[in-house]
Amino acid sequence: LHQLLFKKPKEPPVVFHWFPVIGSTITYGMDPYRFFFENRAKYGDVFTFVLLGKKNTVCLDTTGNNFILNGKLRDVNAEEIYNPLCGPVFGKDVVYDCPNAKLMEQKKFVKFGLTQDALRSYVTLITAEVEDFLKRHQAFKGQKGTFDVPKVMAELTIYTASRTLQGEEVRNSFDSSFAALYHDLDGGFSPVNFMLSWAPLPHNRKRDNAHNKMIEVYSSIVEKRRSGAVKKDSHDMIWHLMECKYKDGTPVPNHEIAGIMIALLMAGQHSSSSTIAWILLRLASKPELLEELLEEQKTVLGADLPPLTQDDLSRLPLHSQTVKETLRIHAPIHSIMRKVKQPMVVDGTNYTVPAGRTLMSSPGTSAQMDRHFVNPSVWDPHRWDAGQHDYDDADNDDVEKIDYGWGVVSKGTNSPYLPFGAGRHRCIGEQFAYVQLQTILCAFVREFRVRNVGGGREVVGTDYSSLFSRPLAPAVVEWERRN
Ligand code: HEM
Secondary structure: OHHHHHOOOEOOOEOOOOOOOOEOHHHHHHOHHHHHHHHHHHHOOEEEEEEOOEEEEEEOHHHHHHHHHOOOOOOEEOHHHHHHHHHHHHOOOOOOOOOHHHHHHHHHHHHHHOOHHHHHHHHHHHHHHHHHHHHHOHHHOOOEEEEEHHHHHHHHHHHHHHHHHHOHHHHHHOOOHHHHHHHHHHHHHOOOHHHHOOOOOHHHHHHHHHHHHHHHHHHHHHHHHHOOOOOOOOOOHHHHHHHOEOOOOOEOOHHHHHHHHHHHHHHHHHHHHHHHHHHHHHHHHOHHHHHHHHHHHHHHHOOOOOOOOHHHHOOOHHHHHHHHHHHHHOOOOOOEEEEEOOOEEOOOOOEEEOOOOEEEEOHHHHOOOOOOOOOOOOOOHHHHOOOOOOOOHHHOOOOOEEEOOOOEEEOOOOOOOOOOOOHHHOOOOHHHHHHHHHHHHHHHHHHEEEEEHHHOOOOOOEEOOOOOOEEOOOOEEEEEEOO
16 A cells, blocks of 8 residues: 555566567467467566557466456456457357456356256266267277377367257257357457457457347247247256346346357357367377276276266376376466456555456466476476365365355466466366266277377377467377277
8 A cells, every 4th residue: 555655656567568559479379388388487476468469467477477466446447348259159248248246156057057066967978978979980990090189188188068958949950940049159259359349350240140039049949948849858057047136036037048148158068178189199109007096997997997977087186197197287277357347556666556457366376386296397297296286176165255146266376277266266167067078088098098199199289379279270199999
């Protein structure tokens, strides 16, 4: 306070750049992690850079993660940054197109809908979907062949998510009309839309058309279900949202159910499909680990590999560590942003950031620092064998807690590993993502061997050109069916 009142605020150093508006847009956009690490070496954990004409202040490492992700509502705001992009895709009155208190209630609906019964049923549904997919997909005809991992995994992820969360009607229409709508809507998430989301560009027109049609599709599913024409026999999220009520007693209107379902589809799709693609690409570069995974299944579940259940997932530590380690190096969300609402002194520094500034956090950077992880660039699921670095200290009694309505999380975080974020905007899809990723992984391990074409140990680079990072495509590996 003293600094804010009596001293001229000292701003963080600005990354050197030649051109005013372009600033560091290109170097950041090509490889954000390299950009963060290089500038950290020059300027320290806190620095400002120019992105598309606007100043962004990056706060790295655990202090930076905590400062931004656990920022108070009166200090930092997410919806002003995200809504220009997400609003036209998700729709009215949901997620960032409403006050934060309403988002907290919507997150509660979804989190409470992901019950143990629901997750249990999802394991069976996902397994069936994967087995069916591996039988019918063109890429997996015969005994061996090759496939483009990111492309094929994107297809598989959307089928498994729609069969479970989205429900039967959506899953069935995916083979026809819904896939095209999804594709057009997703086009609205391109990085150019961070600036031009409102512009009458062709892909924005397609986005808006697809959005309107999708709202109609979901609304008609809800109406049909409400009319009694469809019997409730599954744990999908539409059924659950139809029964939810806001604190003031109002049920969730149809267009909001639709918007929440679209948001879940989009939030889950990119993050999960890129993660499962990375898992398979990493295994292809280290096939001995794939054999270890199969051994784990045989030892724990029995040599005849019975159908997988949800209880089995917690008994397969190497499988969950494979997911965990992949998210350490390949966190799909490399930059998390907030808008500063009033001048703030950055934790651990004497720098001040003014109102209106964009703050940028990157937990994926602390997850790759050698002060936190030995040989951080090495992908090694066994590094978690001893259970070190448990990232969610919500169960730890010594840590102060905060209840956001959708869940209790720790009030601050010292963890260098936060692939699902922290604070009020933390992910509520983590459990679902783990169920989905581990189940797909189990099914794959049982069915196939994979290795890099020619057997090398290289790994493809990362494509940062979209908002979610993913493997550079095409990334083709060899598969061979097990007998
Ligand atoms: C928020 C990561 C899967 C729904 C977040 C955030 C991260 C994240 C880092 C915080 C964003 C921020 O603070 O601005 C991931 C990863 C996933 C994953 C790595 C998979 C590997 C899912 C799935 C769903 C989902 C499957 C839906 C079922 C959400 C929602 C939020 C969120 C609703 C809250 C947004 C907010 O409060 O602003 N996720 N996510 N995520 N995620 Fe996920």
